[in-house]
Amino acid sequence: MHGLAARKQGYFEEVLNRDGVDTFSTTVTLIERLRRDSIPIALATSSRNGREVLRRAGLIDCFDVIVDGSDIAELGLPGKPAPHMFLHASALLAVEPQDSIVIEDAVSGVQAGRAGDFGMVVGLNRGDDPKRLKEGGADIVVKDLAVAKLETRTTRPFDPRWVLRYDEFDPAAEPTRETLTATANGYWGT
Numbered sequence: 001m002h003g004l005a006a007r008k009q010g011y012f013e014e015v016l017n018r019d020g021v022d023t024f025s026t027t028v029t030l031i032e033r034l035r036r037d038s039i040p041i042a043l044a045t046s047s048r049n050g051r052e053v054l055r056r057a058g059l060i061d062c063f064d065v066i067v068d069g070s071d072i073a074e075l076g077l078p079g080k081p082a083p084h085m086f087l088h089a090s091a092l093l094a095v096e097p098q099d100s101i102v103i104e105d106a107v108s109g110v111q112a113g114r115a116g117d118f119g120m121v122v123g124l125n126r127g128d129d130p131k132r133l134k135e136g137g138a139d140i141v142v143k144d145l146a147v148a149k150l151e152t153r154t155t156r157p158f159d160p161r162w163v164l165r166y167d168e169f170d171p172a173a174e175p176t177r178e179t180l181t182a183t184a185n186g187y188w189g190t
Helices: 001-021 025-036 048-056 071-076 084-092 106-113 130-133 175-182
Strands: 043-044 065-067 101-104 120-124 140-142
Touching: 001 048, 025 130, 043 084, 043 140, 048 065, 065 071, 071 084, 084 106, 101 106, 106 120, 106 130, 130 140
Parallel strands: 043 065, 101 120, 120 140
Antiparallel strands: none
16 A cells, blocks of 8 residues: 555656646635735645645745645544544634634535534535535535635624625525525524
């Protein structure tokens, strides 16, 4: 197994050296906006290459906290769908999970966010099956983070509560929107 893992790592490094790192412009824009608004950001990934990928993408300094596969192994944290790596990143940020948003493209990551009782779990559908992320527990599923308007979900700097804003009518999303925006006695209700 170690031999296969080393071989896979060699292939990965070869491709990384040859092709570099592709980024999603709207994701980078969101990261930059959150940084500008002084909203703490963490990267939690099972990959042992997390820091190197960020370094190659020129984004390593954009994150306040990075928890990658090397940290997970060193700390003995269980992998996804257990929420431990997300909870660890949240603790390092000094932000309660309920006040945090987890963005995940894997069902096991969505399940981890849900199990960790995070305030919102966004399923990022980079494939062709958004249903799998929704069934895994995502509050919303998007193909592009720009659609979620996550930068508007927090007001700054005096009021860290989330602001939900919908600019258009989407019949398929209405039940979720109504649930997310329900109020009870002046407090958020679910």
